[in-house]
Amino acid sequence: MPPTPAEDAAHILLQEQTLTLEQFDASVAWTLGSMLHAMAVERHYVLVIDIRRFGRPIQPLFYAALPGTTPDNARWARRKSNVVGRYHRSSYAVGLRLEAQGQTLTQRHALPASQYATHGGSFPIAVPAAGGVVGAITVSGLTSREDHELIVEALCRHLGHDYKALRLR
Incomplete structure (x- = not known):
């Protein structure tokens, strides 16, 4: 039986709490981005990979944008x-x-859909020592769940975690 959205949501919280980095800089972004790129090419995925640091600007x-x-x-x-x-949470x-509340981001928070998308595929880069x-790290091109899970898989590889234990069921 497939998991319910509530079960997925609870498991995503575990992913977010577990998949944190000791540090984050351009070198780490390059390593993660290159890993995601290699995974996508190997699997013949058509997607975009975007890794960014928040701040002003x-x-x-x-x-990377794959063919x-x-x-x-x-x-x-x-x-x-x-x-x-x-929100400092994954977009998924x-x-x-x-979805569980029967609302959209526009209805709930008056945020324009042209600027915000609550589909899977963007995951927070958390560095506890830097305050959170x-x-x-974002990918776009697969289904919401697949975009989300590709990032989780890459972070597990990078951090040495067992992806089978952390993946969504």
């Missing part, structure tokens, strides 16, 4: 990343919570 640290993507993929990535920047977790969420 936002600092893009890694970007077959369109400018819409880049816009989706930016909109999903904006959700992480605002925010979307599942709103400092950026986002």
Whole structure:
């Protein structure tokens, strides 16, 4: 039996609490982005990868658009990343919570859909020693759940965690 949205939401919280970094800089962004790129090419995925550090201004640290993507993929990535920047939660977790409430981000928080997307595929880059969420790692091109899980898999590889234990069921 497939998991319920509530079960996914609870498991995403565990993912977010577990998949934190000791540090985050351009070198780490390059390592994670390159890993995601290699995974996507190997699997013949058509997607965009965007890794950024939050602040004023936002600092893009890694970007790749695989063959077959369109400018819409880049816009989706930016909109999903904006959700992480605002709520410090994965875009998928925010979307599942709103879905359970029967609301959209526009209805609940008056945020424009042109700037925010609560679809899966953006995950917070949390560095506890730096005070929490400092950026986002985002992919766009697969389904919401697949975009989310690709990032989780890459973070597990990078951090040495067992992906089978942390993946969504």
